[in-house]
Amino acid sequence: MSPRKSAAEARATRRRIVERGVAIASVDGLEGLTIGRLATDLGMSKAGVLGHFGTKETLQLAALDEAAAVFVRAVWRPAEDAAPGLPRLRAVCEAWIAYLESERETFPGGCLFATASVEFDARGGRVRDAVVRLGRLWRRRLAGEIRLAVAxxxxxxxxxxEQLTYEIVGLYLVLNQDLQLFADPRAPERTRRALARLLAPGASAAVA
Known part of the structure; x- marks a missing residue:
């Protein structure tokens, strides 16, 4: 086997592990993401899984990074060519709804970040720090579009x-819960109606 082929196969195996890890973590949480569970699901040895990550924490962090990449592809990329400010913010919000409605293969348990936020909100450590960092990055991006819309x-x-960002994020946490916990088919439209009020010119709900 050539070194190039061996490296390519190692990358492919690592990606299989991470993708399966994301799916498991969306249902069972990042703490439910174990080396043994992954090895069984993928038909690998525990040593084979450990060889790619070394520790459970490293695996958890890799799952978070993959979930973030999926989120960016599904929510930001479809909207990034829209005009900056309110048009792009509205496009992001619509793509975000579509992501929560359709990402059942990747995230069978709903948004991994919503799950991880609850799971790690009272814990310390590198995984919690990563959840916080990714959440703050997304909120800053939303707030930046809001500032452009104001300008x-x-x-x-x-x-x-910041207040408007807070309210928008809150809507999507409820949307994720209503889709996952209550299986409410009306939730996406309720979210759209709430967004229409929040993002209407002259709306006062998010005024300092």
Whole structure:
């Protein structure tokens, strides 16, 4: 076997492990992501899984990174070519709804970040730090689009970007719960109606 082929196969195996890990973690949490479970699901030895990650924590962090990449591809990429500010913010919000409705193969248990946020909110350590970092990065991106919308006159000049970001994120946490826990088919449309009020020009719900 050539070194190039061996390296390519190792990357492919690592990717299989991570993808399966993300699916498991969305249902059972990152703590439910064990070397033994992955080895059984993938028909590998525990040593084979450990050879790619070394520790459970490293595996958890890799699953978070993969989930973040999936989220960016599904939510940001479809919207990034929209005009900056309110048009792009609305496009992001719609893509976010579609992501939560359709990402059942990758995230059979719903949004991994929603699960991890609850699972690690009272813990310390590198995994919690990664969840916090990724969440803050996304909120900063949303707040940046809100600031652009205010500067363009598409939202009230009194709009508080952090407050509006807080309310938007809250809507999606509820949407994820209603889709997963209550299986409510009306949840996406309820979210769209709430967003229409929050993002209407001159809306006062998110004013400082």
């Amino acid at each position: 363009a006159g598409d939202l009230s000049p009194d709009t508080d970007p």
